[in-house]
Amino acid sequence: MIGYPFYILNEVDSTNNYAMEMVNAGHVTSGTAWFTTNQTAGKGTRGKTWLAKPGDISALSVALQPSMLPLSRQFMLSIAVALAAADCFASYAGDETVIKWPNDIYWRDRKAGGILIENVLRGNIWQYAIIGIGFNVNQPSFPAELPNAVSLLQITGQKRESVDVAKNLCTHLNTRIQQIHPSNYEAMLEEYTSRLFRWQKPAMYKKDNEIFMGIIREIQPDGYMRLEKEDGSMLTLGFGEIEFLITR
Known part of the structure; x- marks a missing residue:
């Protein structure tokens, strides 16, 4: 318990x-x-x-x-x-x-x-x-x-x-x-x-000094995230490899 x-x-x-x-x-x-x-x-x-x-x-x-x-x-x-x-x-x-x-x-x-x-x-x-x-x-x-x-x-x-x-x-x-x-x-x-924040919703992200629009498409069983960029390419990301940008 x-x-x-x-x-x-x-x-x-x-x-x-x-x-x-x-x-x-x-x-x-x-x-x-x-x-x-x-x-x-x-x-x-x-x-x-x-x-x-x-x-x-x-x-x-x-x-x-x-x-x-x-x-x-x-x-x-x-x-x-x-x-x-x-x-x-x-x-x-x-x-x-x-x-x-x-x-x-x-x-x-x-x-x-x-x-x-x-x-x-x-x-x-x-x-x-x-x-x-x-x-x-x-x-x-x-x-x-x-x-x-x-x-x-x-x-x-x-x-x-x-x-x-x-x-x-x-x-x-x-x-x-x-x-x-x-x-x-x-x-x-x-x-x-x-129940994920931004699940399947377009939002702004930053990776390696590049800022871009992306959509979270999948979380794999090992924890890696699949993110689709606005140009249609896919990123496979581990923990700490991407920054969620907050825009208000």
Whole structure:
């Protein structure tokens, strides 16, 4: 069960760092969760940092033994986690909640949360996945350098207890991870793509200093995205290889 046990940390550099330390020390069981509203050095994808005032965020990390998946199918875990995070955020913010490929949580065209999954390998054995999820919960505003961020407070006008959001997230994670089975791979991928930000819609992108119009046409089972450029050519893209441009 995800979230059993559930630890509350008053302050930590990163819940993912803390979870990794506990896994490496052998002090956890699968499903253990760590929560904080105060990360001093929160981690995002591709080395980015993620900071907020204490109490404004819900930062959760879960240590999971992914025995239901071979390492070659690790994108299925990313799909399940993204769907769970979107389910949870949508339970407060409504059906304008979407997933920005590969696994950011957006509300309309603004970033509301992010996911970072780090793996613990022993040779070719996928021993643990450290699943980190952060939501913007109670921020009344964001600095000018983050014009694309949004919080639940801004969306709904209501302050929330971040720990309650995190426990709700554990429930959604438990549901989605239990769905991971070869018989469900195709349906989960289809649902994931149908809930993507900009799915099948023309929008502006940037790659290698080139700005162009493109349409997301496919997400492959290994996580690669197929994007059709306005000239009809197709790009196959891995994580971090393209920038989504926001135009308003």
